[in-house]
Amino acid sequence: MKQTKSISHRAIKKRAFRTRKSKLKRKLRNSFLCSWDVIEKAKDSLRKIKCPHHYITRPSNYLSNKRIHLIVPTEVDYYLKSNYEINNHFLNQIKSCALGSNRRVYLDFSLTTKISAAAMLSLLAEIDVITKKSPFGTYAVSFNHPKDPKIESILKQVGFYGLLKKGKRETPEYDDVNFWKYTSGVCSEPILAKSMIAEIKVELERKASRRLYRGFVEAMSNSVEHAYTDDSEHDEEDQTAKWWTFAGIKGSDLVVVICDKGVGIPRTLPKTQGASQLTNLLKVLGYDPFKVKDSTFIKAATSLSSTRTGKSNRGKGLTDIKSVIDSTGVGILSIFSNNGRYMYKGEKGIVKELMFDYKHSVSGTIIEWTIPLRGDEQ
Amino acid sequence: MKILKVLDRYTCPGPRYKRLGASSGEDFKEWLIKALNKDKDLTVDLDDTEGYGSSFLEEAFGGLIREGINIDDVKNIQFISNEEPELIDEIKEYIDDAIEELGDCK
Numbered sequence: 001m002k003q004t005k006s007i008s009h010r011a012i013k014k015r016a017f018r019t020r021k022s023k024l025k026r027k028l029r030n031s032f033l034c035s036w037d038v039i040e041k042a043k044d045s046l047r048k049i050k051c052p053h054h055y056i057t058r059p060s061n062y063l064s065n066k067r068i069h070l071i072v073p074t075e076v077d078y079y080l081k082s083n084y085e086i087n088n089h090f091l092n093q094i095k096s097c098a099l100g101s102n103r104r105v106y107l108d109f110s111l112t113t114k115i116s117a118a119a120m121l122s123l124l125a126e127i128d129v130i131t132k133k134s135p136f137g138t139y140a141v142s143f144n145h146p147k148d149p150k151i152e153s154i155l156k157q158v159g160f161y162g163l164l165k166k167g168k169r170e171t172p173e174y175d176d177v178n179f180w181k182y183t184s185g186v187c188s189e190p191i192l193a194k195s196m197i198a199e200i201k202v203e204l205e206r207k208a209s210r211r212l213y214r215g216f217v218e219a220m221s222n223s224v225e226h227a228y229t230d231d232s233e234h235d236e237e238d239q240t241a242k243w244w245t246f247a248g249i250k251g252s253d254l255v256v257v258i259c260d261k262g263v264g265i266p267r268t269l270p271k272t273q274g275a276s277q278l279t280n281l282l283k284v285l286g287y288d289p290f291k292v293k294d295s296t297f298i299k300a301a302t303s304l305s306s307t308r309t310g311k312s313n314r315g316k317g318l319t320d321i322k323s324v325i326d327s328t329g330v331g332i333l334s335i336f337s338n339n340g341r342y343m344y345k346g347e348k349g350i351v352k353e354l355m356f357d358y359k360h361s362v363s364g365t366i367i368e369w370t371i372p373l374r375g376d377e378q
Numbered sequence: 379m380k381i382l383k384v385l386d387r388y389t390c391p392g393p394r395y396k397r398l399g400a401s402s403g404e405d406f407k408e409w410l411i412k413a414l415n416k417d418k419d420l421t422v423d424l425d426d427t428e429g430y431g432s433s434f435l436e437e438a439f440g441g442l443i444r445e446g447i448n449i450d451d452v453k454n455i456q457f458i459s460n461e462e463p464e465l466i467d468e469i470k471e472y473i474d475d476a477i478e479e480l481g482d483c484k
Contacts, residue, residue, distance in 0.1 A: 187398065188398045188399030189400065190392040190399070190428070191389075191400070193390065194390045194428050206461065207462065209429070210428070210461065211429070212429075214429045214432070217390075217434075218433060221392070221394060221431060225394070225398055319432070320432050
């Protein structure tokens, strides 16, 4: 009789253990959309139940060398709203993991099938900042060779492999990939802009290329002068207060992108223009100054010169950025700053401008010009 | 008459201030002041550079007024711009705005 009781008690204990383990497994499975720390916590709970005696006591300042596995989105892209939210959520994950918790990150590019310029530049800029700020340096972020050879070729071309010091493999040559040029800097260095757009310049009319240079230099100066003012996260000493650019050809369009990881136009505009000037400007544009979204701030910044309400000798930079599209008569300007996006399609466009506001922030400013090449223009 | 060719010093005109980077409008302004001190009859040739940002032009020419250079001397500067003739009107606008702003301050 005693023997039976003992067996039944052991069976109950075993069943309870299995139930608990299965619950934790389900919890881990269901947490795939959660942030990395929730997933790690779920993994740790499961490990503790599997190996109950495997408790390790660590000092409070212990830095784990174990990498956090993060899956890169299938489409590294900002053009679609859903992709924009996914990509910015992913960037926030990397940032919170590598800088917030000082953990190493492993980026898994296995599922990635598409990469577009603005989103890639934003990812590259974020990784650059992480490698400079993390105690692990370049080892803070590692990644696998993508399965798609074109994605691998893009990552090689845009300097992702070089940034993280990963050995390159032979990949097929792609014409549209080889044309991409990447550069970055701390000061406003127009000579870099010259060398960068030197090759693509031949594709544009002389006047359009001068306008593009103008917009590019102003965007560069803006990021050096305003983007990192009052920014506690980035500074010049550790080379994180900088700008990053891409220029290249996408289909039949010329694409030029410049990005900074500063405080964004919605935070700099009230400081550069002052509260009363900004209120006047918003009223002129027909917005309620007390209900302003990030995209409205961007629009206001690009309208400073035309409305003539801003400080007369300042704030014309974003107008220059817009004038690139006006000079060519075609093309699209897209400005992402914090949670807002402003698109300008030129005076001749059927829809002149579009504004969007998103849930996630790009943590900085990205300016992108898409200009049809000369042949298509004619 | 002295002709100042921007290309002689700046192939790639840059930002507004020296602290922001090389080939700045502030730097160009100092060059203009030196040239104006030597010869009031000045012509600025804007052609053959990569292009100009508005901050560069504003700081160089609007900045001359803010530096206290004689308004007539600044207004007397002649320009050559065959590649982008609209730059001349833009510069004149910057000079007028700076004069207006100076008047408001007084």
